[in-house]
Amino acid sequence: MTEIVNESSLSSARERLAARQAELLNALLANGPAPTGFDEQRLGVERRALLSKRRGIVRMLGPEVADELGDRFRLLFDAYAAEYPRRAGSRAREDAAAFEEWCRACGELSEKRKARWKFWQSN
């Protein structure tokens, strides 16, 4: 073990890093402006990769919703995801449930399956 970084310099490092990390995630997940110095094309690749991963998890957790939506699933999910980036501390299951609610509110899903989600969420 070597030197201990002193507390005040560590806390400044945390502040600078926090701003940079927040700026990057905001660009990737919430349509924020591209942070300086990043390759724009790679930001696009990363944005699509993260969206695809999130979409795949929601599809896996709610296959019935994805099945009912069929070809509309991808487009709807991507619109939902742009509007609601995943909040720190939220769970994937909550994301899947929120997407279903969102679709229902948009009139994209039939009403009758709602009770099943309640059962699912109580677990």
Place this chain on the structure above:
Amino acid sequence: MAGIRDLGVGIGWRSEIDLTVERLPGVDFVEVVAENLHIGHLPESVTLLLERGVPVLPHAVSLSLGSADQVDLRRVEHLGAVAEAVGAPMVSDHVCFVRAGGLDSGHLMPVPRTRDALDVLVANVRLAQRNLPVPLALENVAALLEWPDGELSEGQFLAELVERTDCWLLVDVANLYANARNIGTDPQRFLDEIPLERLAYVHVAGGEQHGDIYHDTHAHAVLPEVLEVLDELCSRVAPPGVLLERDDNYPSDTEIAGELAAIRAVVDKHRD
């Protein structure tokens, strides 16, 4: 190898392939994703493997040790509790961040290779280590983009992390390959720069090329080029263990057994 027992060749245990993992020959150890396990309700299959004496190593994906924020000690505590529940000799997570500015990326993001990021990572790792019952190993991630102002190479960054925290390294050779393809990291230089005596074990996984980008999917076959990186690593050090990660699009038992055999062949080639 100081402090790490020989683990052999293993596979990531996933509930979707629990029976496969149980019946495959030559599974010397397994990893479980710590966030997917509940203390007091271990999956039957994991209990069975433990009864057979197969080491089970918890692997975490959510500590976000590279985040600017303080470590969430509840997550560390859960990881430690899983380690105790399975009697693990070691736990692991990644050199990455997943949470920032109130958002969750949902995937392992690279940290900038700056002094600031390293100081914060070191502080976070030390706090995690103080709250864990067993040693912590940290894994290199696959990056699709580069932070603009890196002050250190990835190997230098990890070497200094080890020096300052005494952590172990979990080297993912598929991630090394991905970074070579996608952001131009040199795997040879990486292996030259990291302290190989602190190697805990190695990850191998499959992926897919899409245009000019290699995606580390864990859902496709392991490329021969990834085994070449493993071969390069094994020519420098006998890794205490090598583990195959498969997370989706599960193939037949035969295909998985073939991939494990191919890994073992690379490791054995250097053991004489």
